[in-house]
Amino acid sequence: RILIIGAAGQLGSELTFTLSQQYGGDNIIASDLNPKALEKFEYCKTAVLDIMDQDAVRKLVKDQNVKQIYHLAAVLSATGEKNPRFAWQLNMDSLLFVLELAMEFKMDKIYWPSSIAVFGPNTPKINTPQFCVKEPNTVYGISKQAGERWCEYYFQKFGVDVRSLRYPGLIGYKSLPGGGTTDYAVDIYHKAIAGEHFDCFLSAETALPMMYMPDAIKATLDLMHAPKESVKIRSSYNLAAISFTPEDIYQCIKTHHPDFTISYSPDFRQSIADSWPDSIDDTRAREDWGWNHEYDLKKMTEDILRNLPAYLVNF
Ligand code: VAH
Numbered sequence: 001r002i003l004i005i006g007a008a009g010q011l012g013s014e015l016t017f018t019l020s021q022q023y024g025g026d027n028i029i030a031s032d033l034n035p036k037a038l039e040k041f042e043y044c045k046t047a048v049l050d051i052m053d054q055d056a057v058r059k060l061v062k063d064q065n066v067k068q069i070y071h072l073a074a075v076l077s078a079t080g081e082k083n084p085r086f087a088w089q090l091n092m093d094s095l096l097f098v099l100e101l102a103m104e105f106k107m108d109k110i111y112w113p114s115s116i117a118v119f120g121p122n123t124p125k126i127n128t129p130q131f132c133v134k135e136p137n138t139v140y141g142i143s144k145q146a147g148e149r150w151c152e153y154y155f156q157k158f159g160v161d162v163r164s165l166r167y168p169g170l171i172g173y174k175s176l177p178g179g180g181t182t183d184y185a186v187d188i189y190h191k192a193i194a195g196e197h198f199d200c201f202l203s204a205e206t207a208l209p210m211m212y213m214p215d216a217i218k219a220t221l222d223l224m225h226a227p228k229e230s231v232k233i234r235s236s237y238n239l240a241a242i243s244f245t246p247e248d249i250y251q252c253i254k255t256h257h258p259d260f261t262i263s264y265s266p267d268f269r270q271s272i273a274d275s276w277p278d279s280i281d282d283t284r285a286r287e288d289w290g291w292n293h294e295y296d297l298k299k300m301t302e303d304i305l306r307n308l309p310a311y312l313v314n315f
Contacts, residue, residue: 003029003066005051005098006073008037010175010186011113011167011216015070018217020044029064033073051094061101070111071098077117078269079179080140091143099154099162110162111224114148114236116209117141118166121275128277130238130284137275148235155234163223164236168243168280171300172213173308181272182208185249189304192253192260193312201267204247207278211241212295212303219291226289233284240280241293242300252301 002023007016007030016030020043030041031049038046047060051073060066073094080087095112102110119128120135136142144166154160169182176190177183184200185208191198202208211219219239223231250262285291295303 001027001029001045001064001066002068002070003031003061003064004070004072005031005049005057005094006071007041007046008032008034009072010170010172010178010180011213011220012070012072013040013175014172014213014217015072015220016041016044018221019070022221029060029066031060051097052090054097057097058101061105066105067108068110069098069102069107071095072113074113074143075140076179077115077138077140077181077272078183080143081138081268081272084139087139088143091140092146095147095150099150099160102160102162103154103158108161109224110160111220112147112151112162112164114144114164114166115140116166116168116276116280118145118148118236119275119277123277125277125279127279127281128238129281130233138272141275144236151236152234161228162234163231164234165219165223165239165285166236166280167216167239168209168211168241170211170213170216171304173304173311174213181269181276182210184246185210188246188249188253188262189301189308190312192257193305193308195257195259198250198260198262200246200250200262200264201269202246202264202273203266203270204264205245206270206273207243207245208273209240209243209277209280211239211293212300215241215293215295218294219285222291223285223289230289232288237285237288237291238280238282239285239291240282241295242297243279244297248297249301252297253305256301256305
C-alpha cells in the first residue's frame with residue numbers, strides 16, 4: 001500500500017486523487033492530522049495520523065503493509081518564520097523518522113518534496129543551476145536543505161530509494177492558500193472570481209518560479225515511475241515551468257476580468273521572496289527522466305478561471 005502523509009494539504013489533495021486513480025483506492029491511505037479534512041477522500045482509505053506520533057505511524061505501516069510513503073507534511077515558509085523551532089522540529093524529525101521506517105520495513109520507495117526555498121540571497125538568481133551555493137535564510141529553506149542532505153545520505157549509505165523535487169511555487173484551485181510565500185498566486189484567482197479587489201503582499205515586479213498543480217503532479221509521478229538507475233540525483237531535482245511577477249499574473253487575469261483591480265502592500269514575505277531565485281534551470285530533470293512541463297501562465301489562467309467557480313460552489 002501507499003501512505004500519503006499530509007494528504008489534505010495543497011499538493012496532497014491532488015496527488016492523492018491521481019495516485020488513487022492509478023493504483024486503486026484500496027491501495028492508497030490518505031492520512032492527515034485533521035479528521036474533517038479527510039472527509040473529501042471518499043475514493044481511498046483514510047487515517048487520522050500525527051506524523052510526530054511515531055508509535056501510531058509505525059503501527060499503521062505494519063498493519064497496512066505500507067511499501068511506499070509520500071511524506072508531504074511540513075510547515076511552509078511564511079508560517080515557519082513565525083514558529084522557527086516548531087517548524088524545524090516537525091520538518092526534520094518527521095523526515096528522519098520516515099527514512100528510518102523505510103529502512104526498517106524495507107520499503108520500495110519514498111517521496112519527499114524539497115523547494116526552491118533551499119536557495120538563498122547569494123545563489124545565482126537567473127536560471128539557478130542544479131548545483132550551486134545554497135545559504136537559505138528561512139527555517140523552511142534550512143529544513144529543506146538539511147532534508148536533501150539526509151535523503152542523499154540514506155540512499156548512499158542504506159540504499160533507501162528516496163526521491164525528491166525542488167518545487168517552485170505551486171498553484172492549484174482545489175485548495176485554499178496555505179502558509180506559503182507564493183500563495184498570493186492562488187489567492188489572486190479567488191479574488192478575481194469573487195469580483196473583489198486584490199491587495200498583493202509582494203511587490204509588482206517580484207519574479208518567482210511557479211508551476212501549475214497538474215504539472216507538479218505529472219513531474220512527481222514521472223520521477224516516481226522512472227527506473228531507479230535514471231534517478232541520478234538523490235538530494236533533490238531542480239524543477240521549473242513558468243516564472244512570473246504579480247503584475248504579469250494580474251495582467252493575464254485582466255484579459256478575462258477587465259474590471260479586476262490590484263494594489264501592492266509588501267509585507268514580511270517580501271524578504272523571503274527576495275531571497276529566492278527568479279527562474280530555475282531544470283536541465284537535469286529533463287535529461288535524466290524526461291521531464292517536460294505543459295502549462296504556461298496563459299493556459300494555467302484559462303484553466304483556473306474556467307474551473308474555479310464550479311469548484312467553489314461545491315467547496
Ligand atoms: C512556500 N509554496 O511558499 C511554498 C514553496 C517555493 C515556495 O515552497 O513556502
